[in-house]
Amino acid sequence: MDQLEDIRERIASSAAIAGRRPEAVELVAISKTHPAEAIAPLLAAGQRVFGENRVQEAEAKWPALRDAYPDVKLHLVGQLQSNKAEDAVALFDCIHSLDRPSLVAALGKAMDKAGRKVPCFIQVDIGEEEQKGGCSLPEVPALLASAREAGIPVIGLMCVPPFGIEAAPFFALLAKVAADNGLDQLSMGMSDDFETAVLLGATHVRVGSALFGARPKN
Template identity: 60%
Template structure:
Protein backbone atom coordinates (compact mmCIF):
# COMPACT_ATOMS: atom_id res chain seq x y z
CA UNK A 1 0.00 0.00 0.00
CA UNK A 2 1.36 3.44 -1.00
CA UNK A 3 0.79 5.86 1.88
CA UNK A 4 2.80 8.76 0.37
CA UNK A 5 1.03 12.03 1.07
CA UNK A 6 0.29 14.54 -1.71
CA UNK A 7 2.88 16.87 -0.18
CA UNK A 8 5.60 14.22 -0.17
CA UNK A 9 4.77 13.12 -3.72
CA UNK A 10 4.91 16.68 -5.08
CA UNK A 11 8.15 17.41 -3.22
CA UNK A 12 9.66 14.25 -4.75
CA UNK A 13 8.50 15.28 -8.25
CA UNK A 14 9.98 18.75 -7.86
CA UNK A 15 13.28 17.46 -6.49
CA UNK A 16 13.63 14.88 -9.28
CA UNK A 17 12.80 17.42 -11.98
CA UNK A 18 15.24 19.97 -10.59
CA UNK A 19 17.95 17.32 -10.51
CA UNK A 20 17.30 16.44 -14.16
CA UNK A 21 17.92 20.07 -15.09
CA UNK A 22 21.27 20.09 -13.31
CA UNK A 23 20.06 21.94 -10.22
CA UNK A 24 20.13 20.77 -6.63
CA UNK A 25 17.11 18.84 -5.37
CA UNK A 26 16.23 21.71 -3.03
CA UNK A 27 16.49 24.48 -5.64
CA UNK A 28 12.72 25.00 -5.86
CA UNK A 29 10.47 26.35 -3.14
CA UNK A 30 6.99 24.78 -3.00
CA UNK A 31 4.34 27.31 -1.96
CA UNK A 32 1.12 25.67 -0.78
CA UNK A 33 -1.73 27.87 -2.03
CA UNK A 34 -4.03 28.01 0.98
CA UNK A 35 -6.45 30.66 -0.28
CA UNK A 36 -10.07 29.77 0.60
CA UNK A 37 -8.82 26.87 2.73
CA UNK A 38 -9.88 26.74 6.36
CA UNK A 39 -7.36 26.47 9.18
CA UNK A 40 -8.26 22.83 9.77
CA UNK A 41 -7.35 22.08 6.13
CA UNK A 42 -4.01 23.87 6.49
CA UNK A 43 -2.91 22.32 9.79
CA UNK A 44 -2.19 18.83 8.37
CA UNK A 45 0.42 20.35 6.02
CA UNK A 46 1.92 22.32 8.90
CA UNK A 47 2.05 19.15 10.99
CA UNK A 48 3.79 17.42 8.09
CA UNK A 49 6.49 20.07 8.25
CA UNK A 50 5.57 22.38 5.40
CA UNK A 51 6.17 26.07 6.05
CA UNK A 52 5.56 28.07 2.84
CA UNK A 53 1.98 29.13 2.10
CA UNK A 54 0.35 31.50 -0.37
CA UNK A 55 -2.73 33.66 0.06
CA UNK A 56 -4.63 35.85 -2.40
CA UNK A 57 -6.35 38.33 -0.09
CA UNK A 58 -4.98 40.43 2.73
CA UNK A 59 -8.19 40.22 4.76
CA UNK A 60 -8.51 36.45 4.53
CA UNK A 61 -4.87 35.97 5.49
CA UNK A 62 -5.26 38.34 8.43
CA UNK A 63 -8.22 36.30 9.67
CA UNK A 64 -6.49 32.90 9.43
CA UNK A 65 -2.79 33.20 9.91
CA UNK A 66 -2.14 34.95 13.24
CA UNK A 67 -3.62 31.97 15.11
CA UNK A 68 -1.79 29.44 12.92
CA UNK A 69 1.48 31.31 13.29
CA UNK A 70 1.10 31.30 17.04
CA UNK A 71 1.60 27.53 16.81
CA UNK A 72 3.99 27.60 13.83
CA UNK A 73 5.99 30.83 14.05
CA UNK A 74 8.47 29.78 11.34
CA UNK A 75 5.86 29.94 8.55
CA UNK A 76 6.73 32.03 5.48
CA UNK A 77 3.61 33.65 4.05
CA UNK A 78 3.50 34.67 0.39
CA UNK A 79 1.11 37.23 -1.11
CA UNK A 80 0.19 35.78 -4.51
CA UNK A 81 -3.02 37.68 -5.32
CA UNK A 82 -3.44 41.14 -6.78
CA UNK A 83 -2.57 43.74 -4.17
CA UNK A 84 -4.40 47.05 -3.95
CA UNK A 85 -2.18 50.01 -3.21
CA UNK A 86 -4.31 50.99 -0.21
CA UNK A 87 -3.61 47.55 1.31
CA UNK A 88 0.16 47.83 0.88
CA UNK A 89 0.88 48.61 4.52
CA UNK A 90 -1.36 45.81 5.79
CA UNK A 91 0.27 43.37 3.36
CA UNK A 92 3.77 44.46 4.34
CA UNK A 93 2.98 43.76 7.97
CA UNK A 94 1.50 40.33 7.33
CA UNK A 95 3.40 38.73 4.45
CA UNK A 96 7.03 37.67 4.13
CA UNK A 97 7.14 37.85 0.30
CA UNK A 98 4.94 39.71 -2.19
CA UNK A 99 4.72 38.11 -5.66
CA UNK A 100 2.39 40.57 -7.39
CA UNK A 101 4.02 43.98 -7.73
CA UNK A 102 2.79 45.08 -11.14
CA UNK A 103 2.28 48.86 -11.42
CA UNK A 104 3.82 52.20 -10.45
CA UNK A 105 1.11 53.09 -7.92
CA UNK A 106 1.84 49.96 -5.88
CA UNK A 107 5.57 50.58 -6.05
CA UNK A 108 4.94 54.13 -4.83
CA UNK A 109 2.86 52.85 -1.89
CA UNK A 110 5.47 50.27 -0.89
CA UNK A 111 8.29 52.75 -1.42
CA UNK A 112 6.62 55.23 0.92
CA UNK A 113 6.67 52.59 3.64
CA UNK A 114 10.39 52.10 3.09
CA UNK A 115 10.93 55.87 3.19
CA UNK A 116 9.01 56.00 6.47
CA UNK A 117 11.33 53.41 7.97
CA UNK A 118 8.86 50.53 7.85
CA UNK A 119 9.76 47.01 6.85
CA UNK A 120 8.68 45.89 3.38
CA UNK A 121 9.14 42.24 2.35
CA UNK A 122 11.07 41.23 -0.74
CA UNK A 123 9.00 41.21 -3.92
CA UNK A 124 8.55 39.70 -7.35
CA UNK A 125 7.38 41.74 -10.33
CA UNK A 126 4.29 40.12 -11.85
CA UNK A 127 4.36 40.01 -15.65
CA UNK A 128 1.26 39.63 -17.82
CA UNK A 129 3.13 37.07 -19.88
CA UNK A 130 0.18 36.18 -22.13
CA UNK A 131 -0.90 39.80 -22.64
CA UNK A 132 -4.40 39.01 -21.36
CA UNK A 133 -6.63 41.99 -20.61
CA UNK A 134 -8.34 40.32 -17.65
CA UNK A 135 -5.13 39.42 -15.82
CA UNK A 136 -2.90 41.38 -13.49
CA UNK A 137 0.73 41.91 -14.23
CA UNK A 138 2.73 44.54 -16.07
CA UNK A 139 3.17 44.51 -19.82
CA UNK A 140 6.35 42.86 -21.04
CA UNK A 141 7.46 46.17 -22.56
CA UNK A 142 7.12 47.89 -19.16
CA UNK A 143 9.30 45.53 -17.12
CA UNK A 144 12.47 47.60 -17.41
CA UNK A 145 10.73 50.79 -16.31
CA UNK A 146 8.94 49.06 -13.44
CA UNK A 147 12.15 47.43 -12.25
CA UNK A 148 13.94 50.78 -12.30
CA UNK A 149 11.10 52.39 -10.31
CA UNK A 150 11.16 49.55 -7.77
CA UNK A 151 14.90 49.77 -7.27
CA UNK A 152 14.70 53.56 -6.97
CA UNK A 153 12.11 53.03 -4.22
CA UNK A 154 14.58 50.70 -2.43
CA UNK A 155 12.39 47.64 -2.90
CA UNK A 156 14.13 44.26 -2.85
CA UNK A 157 13.12 42.66 -6.16
CA UNK A 158 13.82 38.94 -6.15
CA UNK A 159 12.63 38.03 -9.63
CA UNK A 160 9.61 37.73 -11.91
CA UNK A 161 6.24 36.03 -11.49
CA UNK A 162 3.66 34.99 -14.09
CA UNK A 163 0.44 33.08 -14.64
CA UNK A 164 0.31 31.80 -18.25
CA UNK A 165 -2.94 31.63 -20.21
CA UNK A 166 -5.21 28.71 -19.40
CA UNK A 167 -5.75 25.73 -21.69
CA UNK A 168 -2.62 26.28 -23.78
CA UNK A 169 0.86 24.82 -23.55
CA UNK A 170 2.59 26.82 -20.77
CA UNK A 171 6.19 26.02 -21.69
CA UNK A 172 6.72 28.91 -24.14
CA UNK A 173 5.46 31.38 -21.54
CA UNK A 174 7.70 29.96 -18.82
CA UNK A 175 10.66 30.04 -21.19
CA UNK A 176 9.91 33.65 -22.10
CA UNK A 177 9.73 34.69 -18.45
CA UNK A 178 13.08 32.99 -17.80
CA UNK A 179 14.62 34.79 -20.79
CA UNK A 180 13.32 38.20 -19.65
CA UNK A 181 14.52 37.60 -16.09
CA UNK A 182 17.99 36.74 -17.37
CA UNK A 183 18.10 39.92 -19.46
CA UNK A 184 17.43 41.95 -16.32
CA UNK A 185 19.80 40.03 -14.04
CA UNK A 186 17.00 38.49 -11.97
CA UNK A 187 17.58 34.98 -10.70
CA UNK A 188 14.22 33.86 -9.30
CA UNK A 189 11.08 32.81 -11.14
CA UNK A 190 7.70 32.36 -9.46
CA UNK A 191 5.82 30.25 -12.00
CA UNK A 192 3.99 26.95 -12.21
CA UNK A 193 0.83 25.71 -10.51
CA UNK A 194 -0.87 22.35 -9.90
CA UNK A 195 -1.26 21.41 -13.57
CA UNK A 196 2.13 22.52 -14.83
CA UNK A 197 4.63 22.81 -11.98
CA UNK A 198 6.93 20.14 -13.40
CA UNK A 199 7.15 22.00 -16.72
CA UNK A 200 7.88 25.20 -14.81
CA UNK A 201 10.67 23.53 -12.84
CA UNK A 202 12.18 22.18 -16.07
CA UNK A 203 12.30 25.75 -17.38
CA UNK A 204 13.87 27.31 -14.30
CA UNK A 205 11.16 27.99 -11.71
CA UNK A 206 12.50 28.70 -8.25
CA UNK A 207 9.03 29.05 -6.68
CA UNK A 208 5.97 27.02 -7.67
CA UNK A 209 2.48 27.79 -6.34
CA UNK A 210 0.45 24.61 -5.85
CA UNK A 211 -3.05 24.43 -4.38
CA UNK A 212 -5.43 21.83 -5.78
CA UNK A 213 -2.78 19.11 -6.07
CA UNK A 214 -2.05 19.50 -2.36
CA UNK A 215 -5.48 20.20 -0.89
CA UNK A 216 -7.81 18.56 -3.40
CA UNK A 217 -10.57 20.29 -5.40
CA UNK A 218 -12.33 23.27 -3.87
CA UNK A 219 -16.00 22.96 -2.98
Protein backbone atom coordinates in the same frame (compact mmCIF):
# COMPACT_ATOMS: atom_id res chain seq x y z
CA MET B 1 0.84 13.74 4.23
CA ASP B 2 0.82 11.79 0.96
CA GLN B 3 0.01 14.69 -1.37
CA LEU B 4 2.82 16.83 0.03
CA GLU B 5 5.34 14.01 -0.28
CA ASP B 6 4.21 13.36 -3.86
CA ILE B 7 4.63 17.02 -4.86
CA ARG B 8 8.06 17.18 -3.25
CA GLU B 9 9.17 14.04 -5.07
CA ARG B 10 7.94 15.39 -8.40
CA ILE B 11 9.78 18.67 -7.83
CA ALA B 12 12.97 16.76 -6.97
CA SER B 13 12.62 14.56 -10.07
CA SER B 14 12.14 17.54 -12.39
CA ALA B 15 15.02 19.40 -10.76
CA ALA B 16 17.29 16.38 -11.24
CA ILE B 17 16.40 16.17 -14.94
CA ALA B 18 17.30 19.86 -15.29
CA GLY B 19 20.56 19.40 -13.39
CA ARG B 20 19.30 21.50 -10.49
CA ARG B 21 19.20 20.89 -6.75
CA PRO B 22 15.69 20.20 -5.38
CA GLU B 23 16.27 22.67 -2.56
CA ALA B 24 16.67 25.42 -5.17
CA VAL B 25 12.89 25.22 -5.70
CA GLU B 26 10.57 26.63 -3.02
CA LEU B 27 7.17 24.98 -2.77
CA VAL B 28 4.57 27.64 -1.95
CA ALA B 29 1.43 25.85 -0.75
CA ILE B 30 -1.52 27.93 -1.93
CA SER B 31 -3.92 27.87 0.99
CA LYS B 32 -6.35 30.53 -0.24
CA THR B 33 -10.00 29.76 0.60
CA HIS B 34 -8.95 26.79 2.72
CA PRO B 35 -9.66 26.92 6.48
CA ALA B 36 -7.09 26.50 9.23
CA GLU B 37 -8.09 22.88 9.81
CA ALA B 38 -7.18 22.03 6.21
CA ILE B 39 -3.79 23.73 6.57
CA ALA B 40 -2.88 22.03 9.85
CA PRO B 41 -1.89 18.65 8.29
CA LEU B 42 0.61 20.36 5.99
CA LEU B 43 2.10 22.29 8.89
CA ALA B 44 2.39 19.07 10.88
CA ALA B 45 4.14 17.44 7.91
CA GLY B 46 6.75 20.21 7.84
CA GLN B 47 5.51 22.58 5.12
CA ARG B 48 6.36 26.13 6.11
CA VAL B 49 5.76 28.35 3.06
CA PHE B 50 2.17 29.23 2.19
CA GLY B 51 0.48 31.55 -0.29
CA GLU B 52 -2.67 33.59 0.09
CA ASN B 53 -4.58 35.67 -2.44
CA ARG B 54 -6.20 38.26 -0.21
CA VAL B 55 -4.87 40.36 2.65
CA GLN B 56 -8.16 40.24 4.57
CA GLU B 57 -8.44 36.46 4.43
CA ALA B 58 -4.85 36.01 5.57
CA GLU B 59 -5.33 38.45 8.44
CA ALA B 60 -8.27 36.41 9.69
CA LYS B 61 -6.67 32.99 9.31
CA TRP B 62 -2.95 33.12 9.97
CA PRO B 63 -2.20 34.88 13.29
CA ALA B 64 -3.24 31.85 15.36
CA LEU B 65 -1.47 29.42 13.02
CA ARG B 66 1.71 31.49 13.20
CA ASP B 67 1.55 31.51 16.99
CA ALA B 68 1.81 27.72 16.80
CA TYR B 69 4.34 27.70 13.94
CA PRO B 70 6.38 30.92 14.19
CA ASP B 71 8.74 29.86 11.38
CA VAL B 72 5.97 29.97 8.75
CA LYS B 73 6.58 32.24 5.76
CA LEU B 74 3.53 33.83 4.12
CA HIS B 75 3.53 34.86 0.46
CA LEU B 76 0.92 37.11 -1.17
CA VAL B 77 0.23 35.65 -4.61
CA GLY B 78 -2.95 37.55 -5.54
CA GLN B 79 -3.52 41.07 -6.81
CA LEU B 80 -2.82 43.78 -4.25
CA GLN B 81 -4.81 46.99 -3.98
CA SER B 82 -2.64 49.99 -3.24
CA ASN B 83 -4.74 50.88 -0.19
CA LYS B 84 -3.84 47.49 1.33
CA ALA B 85 -0.08 48.00 0.94
CA GLU B 86 0.57 48.74 4.62
CA ASP B 87 -1.39 45.68 5.73
CA ALA B 88 0.45 43.50 3.21
CA VAL B 89 3.87 44.73 4.33
CA ALA B 90 2.98 44.00 7.95
CA LEU B 91 1.69 40.48 7.28
CA PHE B 92 3.55 38.93 4.36
CA ASP B 93 7.15 37.80 3.92
CA CYS B 94 7.07 37.99 0.11
CA ILE B 95 4.79 39.64 -2.48
CA HIS B 96 4.42 38.06 -5.94
CA SER B 97 2.16 40.65 -7.59
CA LEU B 98 3.99 43.97 -8.00
CA ASP B 99 2.62 45.08 -11.35
CA ARG B 100 2.10 48.86 -11.68
CA PRO B 101 3.66 52.22 -10.75
CA SER B 102 0.91 53.13 -8.25
CA LEU B 103 1.63 49.94 -6.30
CA VAL B 104 5.36 50.67 -6.38
CA ALA B 105 4.65 54.02 -4.75
CA ALA B 106 2.33 52.52 -2.14
CA LEU B 107 4.63 49.63 -1.24
CA GLY B 108 7.72 51.82 -1.11
CA LYS B 109 5.98 54.20 1.28
CA ALA B 110 4.59 51.31 3.38
CA MET B 111 7.99 49.60 3.66
CA ASP B 112 9.68 52.86 4.70
CA LYS B 113 7.00 53.50 7.32
CA ALA B 114 7.23 49.97 8.73
CA GLY B 115 11.01 49.75 8.54
CA ARG B 116 10.51 46.38 6.85
CA LYS B 117 11.70 45.47 3.37
CA VAL B 118 9.53 42.72 1.88
CA PRO B 119 10.98 40.90 -1.16
CA CYS B 120 8.80 41.26 -4.26
CA PHE B 121 8.33 39.62 -7.62
CA ILE B 122 7.21 41.74 -10.56
CA GLN B 123 4.15 40.08 -12.07
CA VAL B 124 4.34 39.96 -15.86
CA ASP B 125 1.31 39.57 -18.12
CA ILE B 126 3.19 36.96 -20.11
CA GLY B 127 0.27 36.00 -22.36
CA GLU B 128 -0.89 39.58 -23.02
CA GLU B 129 -4.29 38.92 -21.45
CA GLU B 130 -6.14 42.10 -20.55
CA GLN B 131 -8.21 40.41 -17.85
CA LYS B 132 -5.13 39.34 -15.89
CA GLY B 133 -2.90 41.37 -13.63
CA GLY B 134 0.69 42.00 -14.53
CA CYS B 135 2.74 44.55 -16.39
CA SER B 136 3.46 44.10 -20.09
CA LEU B 137 6.81 42.74 -21.20
CA PRO B 138 8.07 46.11 -22.49
CA GLU B 139 7.19 47.72 -19.14
CA VAL B 140 9.39 45.42 -17.05
CA PRO B 141 12.66 47.42 -17.13
CA ALA B 142 11.00 50.72 -16.17
CA LEU B 143 8.91 49.15 -13.40
CA LEU B 144 11.99 47.40 -12.04
CA ALA B 145 13.96 50.63 -12.06
CA SER B 146 11.21 52.55 -10.25
CA ALA B 147 10.82 49.79 -7.66
CA ARG B 148 14.53 49.82 -6.94
CA GLU B 149 14.48 53.62 -6.70
CA ALA B 150 11.66 53.28 -4.14
CA GLY B 151 13.79 50.90 -2.08
CA ILE B 152 11.73 47.81 -2.86
CA PRO B 153 13.81 44.61 -3.03
CA VAL B 154 12.72 43.03 -6.33
CA ILE B 155 14.01 39.46 -6.43
CA GLY B 156 12.46 38.11 -9.62
CA LEU B 157 9.53 37.82 -12.01
CA MET B 158 6.19 36.01 -11.69
CA CYS B 159 3.68 34.92 -14.32
CA VAL B 160 0.44 33.00 -14.86
CA PRO B 161 0.41 31.59 -18.42
CA PRO B 162 -2.82 31.53 -20.45
CA PHE B 163 -5.16 28.70 -19.49
CA GLY B 164 -5.39 25.72 -21.81
CA ILE B 165 -2.19 26.46 -23.75
CA GLU B 166 1.16 24.69 -23.38
CA ALA B 167 2.95 26.64 -20.65
CA ALA B 168 6.58 25.88 -21.57
CA PRO B 169 7.09 28.72 -24.09
CA PHE B 170 5.73 31.25 -21.60
CA PHE B 171 7.97 29.94 -18.82
CA ALA B 172 10.98 30.06 -21.13
CA LEU B 173 10.14 33.63 -22.12
CA LEU B 174 9.81 34.73 -18.49
CA ALA B 175 13.19 33.16 -17.71
CA LYS B 176 14.77 35.07 -20.60
CA VAL B 177 13.22 38.38 -19.55
CA ALA B 178 14.39 37.83 -15.97
CA ALA B 179 17.94 37.07 -17.12
CA ASP B 180 17.95 40.11 -19.41
CA ASN B 181 17.08 42.25 -16.39
CA GLY B 182 19.58 40.69 -13.99
CA LEU B 183 17.00 38.75 -11.96
CA ASP B 184 17.52 35.12 -11.00
CA GLN B 185 14.30 34.11 -9.27
CA LEU B 186 11.14 32.94 -11.05
CA SER B 187 7.71 32.43 -9.51
CA MET B 188 6.00 30.23 -12.08
CA GLY B 189 4.18 26.92 -12.24
CA MET B 190 1.01 25.76 -10.52
CA SER B 191 -0.67 22.41 -9.87
CA ASP B 192 -1.00 21.46 -13.55
CA ASP B 193 2.38 22.62 -14.82
CA PHE B 194 4.86 22.98 -11.95
CA GLU B 195 7.10 20.17 -13.24
CA THR B 196 7.52 22.00 -16.56
CA ALA B 197 8.23 25.20 -14.64
CA VAL B 198 10.97 23.50 -12.60
CA LEU B 199 12.56 22.18 -15.79
CA LEU B 200 12.65 25.75 -17.11
CA GLY B 201 14.13 27.37 -14.02
CA ALA B 202 11.32 28.09 -11.54
CA THR B 203 12.62 28.96 -8.08
CA HIS B 204 9.10 29.16 -6.59
CA VAL B 205 6.14 26.98 -7.61
CA ARG B 206 2.65 27.86 -6.39
CA VAL B 207 0.71 24.64 -5.79
CA GLY B 208 -2.82 24.61 -4.40
CA SER B 209 -5.34 22.07 -5.69
CA ALA B 210 -2.76 19.27 -5.99
CA LEU B 211 -2.16 19.65 -2.26
CA PHE B 212 -5.56 20.61 -0.91
CA GLY B 213 -8.00 19.26 -3.49
CA ALA B 214 -10.67 21.40 -5.12
CA ARG B 215 -11.32 24.77 -3.55
CA PRO B 216 -14.42 25.10 -1.39
CA LYS B 217 -17.32 26.75 -3.18
CA ASN B 218 -18.45 30.06 -1.73
